[in-house]
Amino acid sequence: MLVDDVLEVVKKHCRIPGAEHFTATTDLYAAGLSSLTSVHLMLALEERFDVEFTDELLARRTFQSAEILADGIERLQAGR
Protein backbone atom coordinates (compact mmCIF):
# COMPACT_ATOMS: atom_id res chain seq x y z
CA MET A 1 0.00 0.00 0.00
CA LEU A 2 1.28 3.44 -0.95
CA VAL A 3 0.07 4.91 2.32
CA ASP A 4 2.27 2.47 4.31
CA ASP A 5 5.32 3.48 2.29
CA VAL A 6 4.48 7.15 2.82
CA LEU A 7 4.10 6.56 6.55
CA GLU A 8 7.56 4.96 6.64
CA VAL A 9 9.09 8.07 5.01
CA VAL A 10 7.14 10.33 7.37
CA LYS A 11 8.41 8.43 10.42
CA LYS A 12 11.98 8.62 9.20
CA HIS A 13 12.12 12.22 7.94
CA CYS A 14 9.59 14.36 9.82
CA ARG A 15 12.06 15.02 12.66
CA ILE A 16 9.39 14.74 15.34
CA PRO A 17 10.13 12.80 18.57
CA GLY A 18 7.88 9.75 18.94
CA ALA A 19 7.23 9.55 15.20
CA GLU A 20 7.67 5.76 15.30
CA HIS A 21 4.17 5.53 16.85
CA PHE A 22 2.46 7.56 14.10
CA THR A 23 -0.39 6.07 12.09
CA ALA A 24 -1.65 7.05 8.62
CA THR A 25 -4.17 9.46 10.17
CA THR A 26 -1.96 11.12 12.80
CA ASP A 27 -2.31 14.90 12.52
CA LEU A 28 1.29 15.79 11.72
CA TYR A 29 0.92 19.48 12.56
CA ALA A 30 -0.65 18.68 15.92
CA ALA A 31 2.27 16.29 16.50
CA GLY A 32 4.80 19.05 15.82
CA LEU A 33 5.43 19.25 12.08
CA SER A 34 6.47 22.81 11.22
CA SER A 35 6.87 24.67 7.96
CA LEU A 36 10.64 24.15 8.39
CA THR A 37 10.55 20.39 8.96
CA SER A 38 7.97 19.87 6.22
CA VAL A 39 10.60 20.97 3.66
CA HIS A 40 12.83 18.01 4.60
CA LEU A 41 9.84 15.69 4.55
CA MET A 42 8.78 16.90 1.09
CA LEU A 43 12.27 16.43 -0.37
CA ALA A 44 12.44 12.92 1.10
CA LEU A 45 9.01 12.00 -0.30
CA GLU A 46 9.92 13.36 -3.76
CA GLU A 47 13.08 11.30 -3.75
CA ARG A 48 11.42 8.12 -2.55
CA PHE A 49 8.44 8.23 -4.95
CA ASP A 50 10.17 9.98 -7.85
CA VAL A 51 7.63 12.80 -8.05
CA GLU A 52 7.73 16.59 -7.81
CA PHE A 53 5.11 18.36 -5.72
CA THR A 54 3.27 20.85 -7.93
CA ASP A 55 2.68 24.45 -6.79
CA GLU A 56 -0.91 23.47 -6.13
CA LEU A 57 0.17 20.74 -3.72
CA LEU A 58 2.63 22.97 -1.87
CA ALA A 59 -0.07 23.80 0.64
CA ARG A 60 -0.29 23.24 4.37
CA ARG A 61 -3.26 20.88 3.93
CA THR A 62 -1.21 18.43 1.82
CA PHE A 63 1.05 17.63 4.77
CA GLN A 64 -1.73 17.14 7.33
CA SER A 65 -1.28 13.34 7.56
CA ALA A 66 0.41 10.41 5.84
CA GLU A 67 -2.98 9.46 4.38
CA ILE A 68 -3.51 12.87 2.77
CA LEU A 69 0.10 12.91 1.58
CA ALA A 70 -0.45 9.51 -0.06
CA ASP A 71 -3.49 10.93 -1.89
CA GLY A 72 -1.39 13.79 -3.24
CA ILE A 73 1.46 11.51 -4.29
CA GLU A 74 -0.98 9.15 -5.98
CA ARG A 75 -2.35 12.09 -8.01
CA LEU A 76 1.19 13.15 -8.95
CA GLN A 77 2.02 9.60 -10.06
CA ALA A 78 -1.20 9.36 -12.06
CA GLY A 79 -0.45 12.65 -13.81
CA ARG A 80 3.04 11.54 -14.82
Add this chain to the structure above:
Amino acid sequence: MSARGRPPGAKELLDEVHRIGREVVAPHAASVDQDARFPREAFAALKEARLLSAYLPVAFGGMGLGVGEIVGICEALGHYCGSTAMVYAMHHIQVACLVHHAAGAPYFQGVLRELADRQLLLASATTESGIGGDVRRSSCHVAPDGEGGFQLEKQAPVISYALDADAILVTARRAADAQPNDQVHVYVPRADTELVPISGWDTLGFRGTCSLGFTLKARGRLEQILPAPYADIHARTMHPTAHVSWGALWVGIASDAVNRARASVLAEARRTGAVPPTALRLAEVDVTLGTMRSGVRHMAAEYGELLEAGPGSFVADPGFPLRINNLKVATSKLLIEVVGGALMVTGIAGYRNDSAVSLGRHLRDAYGAELMVSNDRILGQSALMQVMRRDH
Protein backbone atom coordinates in the same frame (compact mmCIF):
# COMPACT_ATOMS: atom_id res chain seq x y z
CA MET B 1 -18.19 34.71 -14.29
CA SER B 2 -20.38 37.02 -12.29
CA ALA B 3 -23.91 37.81 -13.39
CA ARG B 4 -24.46 41.42 -14.35
CA GLY B 5 -25.06 43.73 -11.40
CA ARG B 6 -24.22 41.09 -8.80
CA PRO B 7 -20.69 41.74 -7.61
CA PRO B 8 -18.79 38.55 -6.85
CA GLY B 9 -16.99 38.10 -3.53
CA ALA B 10 -13.49 39.57 -3.37
CA LYS B 11 -11.84 36.15 -3.09
CA GLU B 12 -13.95 34.67 -5.88
CA LEU B 13 -13.11 37.61 -8.14
CA LEU B 14 -9.35 37.41 -7.50
CA ASP B 15 -9.46 33.66 -8.18
CA GLU B 16 -11.13 34.46 -11.52
CA VAL B 17 -8.44 37.07 -12.35
CA HIS B 18 -5.71 34.53 -11.53
CA ARG B 19 -7.46 31.94 -13.70
CA ILE B 20 -7.55 34.42 -16.62
CA GLY B 21 -3.92 35.22 -15.82
CA ARG B 22 -2.80 31.59 -15.99
CA GLU B 23 -4.95 30.48 -18.91
CA VAL B 24 -4.95 33.56 -21.17
CA VAL B 25 -2.56 36.32 -20.09
CA ALA B 26 0.59 34.29 -19.33
CA PRO B 27 0.53 32.17 -22.53
CA HIS B 28 0.62 35.37 -24.66
CA ALA B 29 2.97 37.45 -22.50
CA ALA B 30 6.10 36.49 -24.46
CA SER B 31 4.59 37.36 -27.86
CA VAL B 32 3.13 40.66 -26.55
CA ASP B 33 6.64 41.49 -25.30
CA GLN B 34 8.52 40.28 -28.35
CA ASP B 35 6.27 41.94 -30.94
CA ALA B 36 5.46 45.04 -28.82
CA ARG B 37 1.80 44.40 -29.58
CA PHE B 38 -1.42 45.09 -27.70
CA PRO B 39 -2.42 42.18 -25.38
CA ARG B 40 -5.66 41.55 -27.28
CA GLU B 41 -6.28 38.01 -25.99
CA ALA B 42 -5.95 39.23 -22.40
CA PHE B 43 -8.35 42.10 -22.97
CA ALA B 44 -10.90 39.91 -24.72
CA ALA B 45 -10.93 37.75 -21.58
CA LEU B 46 -11.00 40.73 -19.18
CA LYS B 47 -13.94 42.20 -21.10
CA GLU B 48 -15.76 38.90 -21.06
CA ALA B 49 -15.36 38.83 -17.26
CA ARG B 50 -16.68 42.44 -17.26
CA LEU B 51 -13.55 43.61 -15.48
CA LEU B 52 -13.29 46.83 -17.50
CA SER B 53 -16.29 48.18 -15.58
CA ALA B 54 -15.25 46.68 -12.23
CA TYR B 55 -14.93 50.12 -10.58
CA LEU B 56 -18.24 51.42 -11.92
CA PRO B 57 -21.09 51.65 -9.40
CA VAL B 58 -23.59 48.81 -9.71
CA ALA B 59 -26.24 51.37 -10.80
CA PHE B 60 -24.28 51.91 -14.03
CA GLY B 61 -23.84 48.19 -14.62
CA GLY B 62 -20.43 47.86 -12.95
CA MET B 63 -19.24 45.74 -10.01
CA GLY B 64 -18.98 48.66 -7.61
CA LEU B 65 -15.52 47.63 -6.41
CA GLY B 66 -13.38 49.89 -4.19
CA VAL B 67 -9.77 51.02 -4.50
CA GLY B 68 -8.39 48.06 -2.53
CA GLU B 69 -10.10 45.51 -4.75
CA ILE B 70 -8.98 47.20 -7.99
CA VAL B 71 -5.44 47.37 -6.66
CA GLY B 72 -5.70 43.62 -5.97
CA ILE B 73 -6.68 42.99 -9.62
CA CYS B 74 -3.71 45.08 -10.87
CA GLU B 75 -1.34 43.11 -8.62
CA ALA B 76 -2.78 39.78 -9.76
CA LEU B 77 -2.40 40.70 -13.45
CA GLY B 78 1.18 41.88 -12.81
CA HIS B 79 2.12 38.26 -12.06
CA TYR B 80 1.39 37.21 -15.62
CA CYS B 81 2.21 40.14 -17.94
CA GLY B 82 3.41 43.60 -16.91
CA SER B 83 2.03 45.22 -20.07
CA THR B 84 -1.45 43.74 -19.62
CA ALA B 85 -1.49 44.88 -16.00
CA MET B 86 -0.25 48.35 -16.97
CA VAL B 87 -2.93 48.80 -19.64
CA TYR B 88 -5.58 47.64 -17.15
CA ALA B 89 -4.25 50.09 -14.53
CA MET B 90 -4.18 53.00 -17.00
CA HIS B 91 -7.73 52.20 -18.12
CA HIS B 92 -8.83 52.09 -14.49
CA ILE B 93 -7.32 55.55 -13.84
CA GLN B 94 -9.51 57.00 -16.60
CA VAL B 95 -12.59 55.16 -15.33
CA ALA B 96 -11.96 56.57 -11.85
CA CYS B 97 -11.75 60.11 -13.29
CA LEU B 98 -15.21 59.68 -14.83
CA VAL B 99 -16.73 57.98 -11.77
CA HIS B 100 -15.37 60.54 -9.29
CA HIS B 101 -15.78 63.73 -11.30
CA ALA B 102 -18.41 63.31 -14.01
CA ALA B 103 -21.02 60.76 -12.89
CA GLY B 104 -23.52 63.54 -12.12
CA ALA B 105 -23.60 64.87 -15.69
CA PRO B 106 -26.26 63.38 -18.02
CA TYR B 107 -23.80 62.97 -20.93
CA PHE B 108 -21.35 61.05 -18.75
CA GLN B 109 -24.08 58.91 -17.21
CA GLY B 110 -24.66 57.70 -20.76
CA VAL B 111 -20.92 57.15 -21.24
CA LEU B 112 -20.67 55.11 -18.03
CA ARG B 113 -23.62 52.90 -19.00
CA GLU B 114 -22.09 52.37 -22.42
CA LEU B 115 -18.75 51.60 -20.79
CA ALA B 116 -20.37 48.78 -18.80
CA ASP B 117 -22.50 47.52 -21.70
CA ARG B 118 -19.76 47.45 -24.30
CA GLN B 119 -16.75 47.12 -21.95
CA LEU B 120 -15.11 50.22 -23.45
CA LEU B 121 -11.35 50.57 -23.08
CA LEU B 122 -10.25 54.12 -22.16
CA ALA B 123 -6.85 55.66 -22.96
CA SER B 124 -5.23 58.90 -21.82
CA ALA B 125 -3.51 61.80 -23.57
CA THR B 126 -1.95 64.02 -20.91
CA THR B 127 1.71 64.69 -21.78
CA GLU B 128 2.28 67.13 -24.63
CA SER B 129 5.19 67.95 -26.91
CA GLY B 130 7.03 71.10 -25.82
CA ILE B 131 5.78 70.90 -22.21
CA GLY B 132 8.47 68.58 -20.86
CA GLY B 133 6.37 65.90 -19.20
CA ASP B 134 4.46 68.11 -16.74
CA VAL B 135 0.88 66.86 -16.96
CA ARG B 136 -0.38 69.87 -15.00
CA ARG B 137 0.33 72.20 -17.91
CA SER B 138 -1.05 72.18 -21.44
CA SER B 139 -0.33 74.16 -24.55
CA CYS B 140 -3.21 72.91 -26.72
CA HIS B 141 -6.67 74.25 -25.99
CA VAL B 142 -10.34 73.56 -26.52
CA ALA B 143 -11.62 75.70 -29.40
CA PRO B 144 -15.42 76.20 -29.17
CA ASP B 145 -17.23 76.75 -32.48
CA GLY B 146 -19.92 79.01 -30.92
CA GLU B 147 -22.65 76.42 -31.59
CA GLY B 148 -22.02 74.07 -28.68
CA GLY B 149 -19.26 72.17 -30.45
CA PHE B 150 -15.47 72.23 -30.15
CA GLN B 151 -12.28 71.26 -31.90
CA LEU B 152 -9.07 70.13 -30.23
CA GLU B 153 -5.63 69.35 -31.64
CA LYS B 154 -2.84 67.99 -29.46
CA GLN B 155 0.71 66.86 -30.16
CA ALA B 156 0.94 63.92 -27.78
CA PRO B 157 4.36 62.22 -27.52
CA VAL B 158 2.69 59.28 -25.78
CA ILE B 159 -0.83 57.86 -25.92
CA SER B 160 -0.66 54.29 -24.64
CA TYR B 161 -2.75 51.71 -26.58
CA ALA B 162 -4.51 54.59 -28.42
CA LEU B 163 -5.19 52.43 -31.48
CA ASP B 164 -6.92 49.74 -29.40
CA ALA B 165 -8.91 52.09 -27.16
CA ASP B 166 -12.57 53.04 -27.62
CA ALA B 167 -12.15 56.56 -26.25
CA ILE B 168 -9.39 58.88 -25.05
CA LEU B 169 -9.40 61.38 -22.18
CA VAL B 170 -7.40 64.44 -23.24
CA THR B 171 -6.10 67.32 -21.13
CA ALA B 172 -6.12 70.79 -22.72
CA ARG B 173 -6.29 74.44 -21.69
CA ARG B 174 -9.84 75.58 -21.05
CA ALA B 175 -9.69 78.22 -23.86
CA ALA B 176 -7.28 79.94 -26.23
CA ASP B 177 -6.51 82.65 -23.66
CA ALA B 178 -6.27 80.35 -20.59
CA GLN B 179 -3.11 79.90 -18.52
CA PRO B 180 -1.13 76.66 -19.12
CA ASN B 181 -2.36 75.18 -15.81
CA ASP B 182 -6.02 76.15 -16.36
CA GLN B 183 -6.86 72.75 -17.80
CA VAL B 184 -9.94 70.73 -18.59
CA HIS B 185 -10.32 66.98 -19.19
CA VAL B 186 -12.12 66.06 -22.42
CA TYR B 187 -13.67 62.71 -23.35
CA VAL B 188 -13.25 61.95 -27.06
CA PRO B 189 -14.56 58.71 -28.60
CA ARG B 190 -12.11 57.15 -31.05
CA ALA B 191 -14.71 57.38 -33.83
CA ASP B 192 -14.56 61.21 -33.65
CA THR B 193 -10.77 61.33 -33.35
CA GLU B 194 -8.07 61.38 -35.96
CA LEU B 195 -4.74 59.93 -34.86
CA VAL B 196 -1.62 60.50 -36.96
CA PRO B 197 1.39 58.61 -35.57
CA ILE B 198 4.47 60.77 -34.86
CA SER B 199 6.61 58.26 -32.95
CA GLY B 200 6.82 54.51 -32.35
CA TRP B 201 7.22 52.38 -29.22
CA ASP B 202 10.27 50.11 -29.35
CA THR B 203 11.36 50.04 -25.72
CA LEU B 204 13.16 47.75 -23.28
CA GLY B 205 10.06 46.92 -21.27
CA PHE B 206 6.30 47.40 -21.03
CA ARG B 207 6.39 46.84 -24.75
CA GLY B 208 2.75 45.77 -24.98
CA THR B 209 1.41 49.14 -23.79
CA CYS B 210 2.03 50.38 -27.36
CA SER B 211 2.68 53.93 -26.10
CA LEU B 212 3.12 55.54 -29.50
CA GLY B 213 3.05 59.30 -30.07
CA PHE B 214 0.29 60.93 -32.13
CA THR B 215 -1.09 64.15 -33.42
CA LEU B 216 -4.61 63.93 -32.05
CA LYS B 217 -7.42 65.85 -33.74
CA ALA B 218 -10.87 65.63 -32.22
CA ARG B 219 -14.26 67.23 -32.64
CA GLY B 220 -17.16 67.03 -30.25
CA ARG B 221 -19.78 68.73 -28.15
CA LEU B 222 -18.91 70.86 -25.11
CA GLU B 223 -20.79 68.39 -22.87
CA GLN B 224 -17.84 66.00 -23.43
CA ILE B 225 -15.70 68.20 -21.17
CA LEU B 226 -15.68 66.80 -17.63
CA PRO B 227 -17.55 69.21 -15.33
CA ALA B 228 -14.65 69.49 -12.81
CA PRO B 229 -11.42 71.42 -13.43
CA TYR B 230 -8.49 69.14 -14.26
CA ALA B 231 -6.56 70.51 -11.24
CA ASP B 232 -9.15 68.87 -9.00
CA ILE B 233 -9.34 65.66 -11.06
CA HIS B 234 -5.56 65.40 -10.91
CA ALA B 235 -5.29 65.91 -7.15
CA ARG B 236 -8.17 63.70 -6.09
CA THR B 237 -8.01 60.96 -8.71
CA MET B 238 -5.36 60.90 -11.43
CA HIS B 239 -2.32 61.29 -9.18
CA PRO B 240 -3.25 58.94 -6.31
CA THR B 241 -4.99 56.35 -8.52
CA ALA B 242 -2.05 56.17 -10.90
CA HIS B 243 0.53 55.58 -8.21
CA VAL B 244 -1.39 53.04 -6.14
CA SER B 245 -2.44 51.01 -9.18
CA TRP B 246 1.01 51.13 -10.80
CA GLY B 247 2.59 50.27 -7.46
CA ALA B 248 0.25 47.29 -7.21
CA LEU B 249 1.11 45.90 -10.62
CA TRP B 250 4.81 46.37 -9.86
CA VAL B 251 4.26 44.27 -6.74
CA GLY B 252 2.73 41.64 -9.04
CA ILE B 253 5.82 41.67 -11.29
CA ALA B 254 8.13 41.47 -8.25
CA SER B 255 6.05 38.72 -6.75
CA ASP B 256 6.29 36.59 -9.88
CA ALA B 257 10.06 37.17 -9.95
CA VAL B 258 10.27 35.89 -6.37
CA ASN B 259 8.12 32.88 -7.30
CA ARG B 260 10.58 32.09 -10.08
CA ALA B 261 13.45 32.40 -7.59
CA ARG B 262 11.58 30.00 -5.28
CA ALA B 263 11.12 27.51 -8.12
CA SER B 264 14.83 27.66 -8.80
CA VAL B 265 15.73 27.10 -5.13
CA LEU B 266 13.32 24.17 -4.97
CA ALA B 267 14.85 22.66 -8.12
CA GLU B 268 18.31 22.98 -6.54
CA ALA B 269 17.07 21.42 -3.30
CA ARG B 270 15.67 18.51 -5.28
CA ARG B 271 18.94 18.06 -7.11
CA THR B 272 21.15 18.08 -4.02
CA GLY B 273 18.72 16.94 -1.34
CA ALA B 274 19.53 19.99 0.78
CA VAL B 275 18.37 23.59 0.90
CA PRO B 276 20.92 25.56 -1.19
CA PRO B 277 22.75 28.68 0.11
CA THR B 278 20.84 30.85 -2.39
CA ALA B 279 17.75 30.27 -0.25
CA LEU B 280 19.17 32.81 2.21
CA ARG B 281 19.14 35.51 -0.45
CA LEU B 282 15.65 34.39 -1.45
CA ALA B 283 14.53 34.92 2.13
CA GLU B 284 16.10 38.38 2.06
CA VAL B 285 14.41 39.33 -1.24
CA ASP B 286 11.06 38.26 0.17
CA VAL B 287 11.55 40.76 3.03
CA THR B 288 11.89 43.55 0.47
CA LEU B 289 8.86 42.30 -1.46
CA GLY B 290 6.85 42.39 1.77
CA THR B 291 7.88 46.01 2.40
CA MET B 292 6.90 46.90 -1.14
CA ARG B 293 3.52 45.21 -0.88
CA SER B 294 2.73 46.74 2.54
CA GLY B 295 3.48 50.22 1.24
CA VAL B 296 1.08 49.86 -1.67
CA ARG B 297 -1.70 48.32 0.40
CA HIS B 298 -1.29 50.95 3.11
CA MET B 299 -1.57 53.84 0.65
CA ALA B 300 -4.47 52.18 -1.20
CA ALA B 301 -6.31 51.91 2.13
CA GLU B 302 -5.49 55.51 3.03
CA TYR B 303 -6.72 56.70 -0.37
CA GLY B 304 -9.90 54.64 -0.03
CA GLU B 305 -10.57 56.27 3.36
CA LEU B 306 -10.06 59.78 1.93
CA LEU B 307 -12.50 59.00 -0.90
CA GLU B 308 -15.06 57.77 1.63
CA ALA B 309 -14.60 60.91 3.72
CA GLY B 310 -15.37 63.15 0.73
CA PRO B 311 -13.62 65.81 -1.37
CA GLY B 312 -12.85 68.11 1.60
CA SER B 313 -10.60 65.47 3.19
CA PHE B 314 -8.00 65.90 0.42
CA VAL B 315 -7.64 69.60 1.17
CA ALA B 316 -7.55 68.86 4.89
CA ASP B 317 -4.54 66.55 4.52
CA PRO B 318 -1.71 68.28 2.62
CA GLY B 319 0.63 65.39 3.45
CA PHE B 320 -1.32 62.98 1.23
CA PRO B 321 0.16 63.94 -2.19
CA LEU B 322 3.61 63.77 -0.64
CA ARG B 323 3.00 60.26 0.67
CA ILE B 324 1.67 59.21 -2.76
CA ASN B 325 4.87 60.58 -4.34
CA ASN B 326 6.95 58.73 -1.76
CA LEU B 327 5.09 55.51 -2.55
CA LYS B 328 5.86 55.86 -6.27
CA VAL B 329 9.55 56.55 -5.74
CA ALA B 330 9.99 53.80 -3.15
CA THR B 331 8.00 51.12 -4.99
CA SER B 332 9.73 51.71 -8.32
CA LYS B 333 13.16 51.40 -6.68
CA LEU B 334 12.17 48.33 -4.67
CA LEU B 335 10.93 46.65 -7.85
CA ILE B 336 14.44 46.80 -9.32
CA GLU B 337 15.89 45.57 -6.03
CA VAL B 338 13.53 42.60 -5.81
CA VAL B 339 13.89 41.50 -9.44
CA GLY B 340 17.68 41.99 -9.28
CA GLY B 341 17.80 39.96 -6.05
CA ALA B 342 15.67 37.23 -7.61
CA LEU B 343 18.12 37.10 -10.51
CA MET B 344 21.00 36.45 -8.09
CA VAL B 345 19.00 33.53 -6.69
CA THR B 346 18.18 31.96 -10.05
CA GLY B 347 21.66 32.60 -11.42
CA ILE B 348 22.24 32.03 -15.10
CA ALA B 349 18.89 30.22 -15.51
CA GLY B 350 17.08 33.49 -14.77
CA TYR B 351 19.42 35.38 -17.09
CA ARG B 352 18.48 33.11 -19.97
CA ASN B 353 15.50 34.04 -22.13
CA ASP B 354 14.61 30.40 -22.77
CA SER B 355 14.31 28.99 -19.25
CA ALA B 356 11.20 28.45 -17.12
CA VAL B 357 12.61 30.86 -14.52
CA SER B 358 13.69 33.55 -17.01
CA LEU B 359 13.61 37.04 -15.52
CA GLY B 360 14.39 38.96 -18.72
CA ARG B 361 10.97 40.54 -19.15
CA HIS B 362 10.64 41.26 -15.41
CA LEU B 363 14.02 43.05 -15.41
CA ARG B 364 13.25 45.11 -18.50
CA ASP B 365 9.81 46.06 -17.15
CA ALA B 366 11.32 46.86 -13.74
CA TYR B 367 13.61 49.55 -15.11
CA GLY B 368 10.63 51.32 -16.68
CA ALA B 369 8.98 51.98 -13.32
CA GLU B 370 11.45 54.69 -12.26
CA LEU B 371 11.20 56.42 -15.63
CA MET B 372 7.49 56.59 -16.37
CA VAL B 373 6.69 59.82 -14.59
CA SER B 374 10.36 60.18 -13.74
CA ASN B 375 11.33 59.77 -10.10
CA ASP B 376 13.49 62.88 -10.42
CA ARG B 377 10.49 64.95 -11.48
CA ILE B 378 8.44 63.57 -8.60
CA LEU B 379 11.25 64.18 -6.09
CA GLY B 380 11.56 67.73 -7.42
CA GLN B 381 7.88 68.36 -6.59
CA SER B 382 8.22 66.63 -3.25
CA ALA B 383 11.29 68.70 -2.39
CA LEU B 384 9.18 71.83 -2.73
CA MET B 385 6.34 70.36 -0.66
CA GLN B 386 8.78 69.29 2.09
CA VAL B 387 9.60 72.92 2.85
CA MET B 388 6.11 73.59 4.16
CA ARG B 389 5.45 70.15 5.61
CA ARG B 390 5.41 69.06 9.28
CA ASP B 391 4.43 65.56 10.35
CA HIS B 392 2.37 65.37 13.53
